Amino acid sequence: MIELTQIRKAFNQGQPNEFWALNGIDLAIEAKKVTAFRGPSGSGKTTLLTIVGCLARPTSGRVKLAGDDISGLPERFLTDIRRSTFGFVFQQFNLIKGLSALDNVMLPAFPTGRPHRELRERSESLLDRLKLAHRREARVEWLSGGEQQRVAIARALVNDPKVLIADEPTANLDTALSREFMGILESLNAEGRTVILSSHDPLVVESAAVDCVVSMRDGQLTRD
């Protein structure tokens, strides 16, 4: 579904502090599977996720989504693809403080211009499914870490994306909450969604829910 060919990504290119975060990545990510990127800090996992999820463009190389080359598309089209194809769960959850859980879930769908009632019903059903119906009007800063992550998952799903991307999803969770998260991932995968995540947590990468583990070090893929 997603093919990466000779992906390289530089930061501060041409400056004295130039840094190559990714250095020649060739990878094919299968649809409807759970793929995990594993590696130490600074190995390039997050950078690779940003390129896969159209949050950033590679410095060189090609990204193909369902056979279409999207690496050279202008920002506007990339945003369109990002909004309709990918849902993101960030390490720090990145919820908007001061807004309710429900408002946060609805946010990614605002630019689509979907009718308000339909959007609200969809968001409420997602919160209900993630056992947060009773907290939907609560401001997100009042929620626990686990609840915040479930709000972040609901937000990632509001536009019904085919691919869910999670960056270090269990980094801020205890073991019980981490297991709960993996359970949610499994159910989403069972619905036919592709899940791509980065982690160095053995609980995640060694989970039975993960179909494929990609190991990384120094911006390159390594063989295990």
Add this chain to the structure above:
Amino acid sequence: MNAWIEKQRHLIDFTLASLARRRTKNFGLLLVYTLLVFVLASVALYTHALRQEAAQVLKQSPEIILQRMVAGRHDLIPPGYIEKIGRIRGVQAIEGRLWGYYYDPVVKANYTFMAPAAEAVRPGTLTVGPAVARSRGLAPGNTISFRAYSGKLFSFTVAGVLPHSSELVSADLVLMSEADFRAFFAYPAGHHTDIALSVANPLEVRNVAAKLAAVLPDSRPILREEVLRTYASVFDWREGIVLALLSAAIFAFAILAWEKASGLSAEEKREIGILKAIGWETGDIIKMKLWEGGLISFTAFLVGFIAAYVQVFRFGAPLFEPVLKGWSVLYPRFELVPAIDSLQVATLFFFTVFPYMAAVLVPIWRAAITDPDAAMRS
């Protein structure tokens, strides 16, 4: 089209929620901004209404006033001048006028004494301006005495008080009969203060003035339009003085508003990054911030302008009245007729709302074009 409307609705919903989240900052901004618009709109509305009022009142005055000059100073019109003018084509009426100033030591104020041409005031009686009536507590039927410059005391009966509608220019007026006027000021018989000419066709006024200057080279014709222009420039000057005096405060307000509007907090920048990451376009974020800026600035403009309108036309502009209206000692008291100049409103709107929108837009645009992957790294 429906999707576009829904999208704008979502953006406005989010904008309102954002404004409510930063309640203190936004309320402070709204307050400062409203005050700024209020001050500027008050001055603009008041001076415009004054100009209108003056123009309205002066509509009744003669088209040309002829004054005799001696050594560059205004002098009395000697007998025979009116006859010298003779018949000039276009002049409907010629009338010698009698008026002068009188200092009343009781209230320490100057009055304008005048003898109207028509026998409107009977000998021994006066018709007084509203401010004179107020300051001396006069009502029709009262008797009042004035000591003439000669030292002689004259007593008059008040026959009436002039209407409020013309108070801006008649506040200090005292009308008396010609005989009383000449006796009171020891005015030489046959002399006049100036000559008033009525000209029916406004296009003829300048020609008539040129003919007058030719017939009476020692005289100066003063046109009504010149008087109007003088009034206008006096009010403009006063408006300028007020704005100059207030400029420091206005600048301070404006800088504060600019600072508040253009400063993006780290939290706001973080939120913009998040919105971009979850699928908002740069344009959506700019639109959202434009709605935010628009809501604040338009509300401030509306509230400030309405408050200024109420202050000027309902309460008589107590904040700026003394300096804008101006009068030697006797302050005219009158109800201003609401007059709004659409160009003035548009100018005020342009100079208050647009800079604010620019102040909001530039930093947002800078923040909105940052890469969406920043959210992943925060």
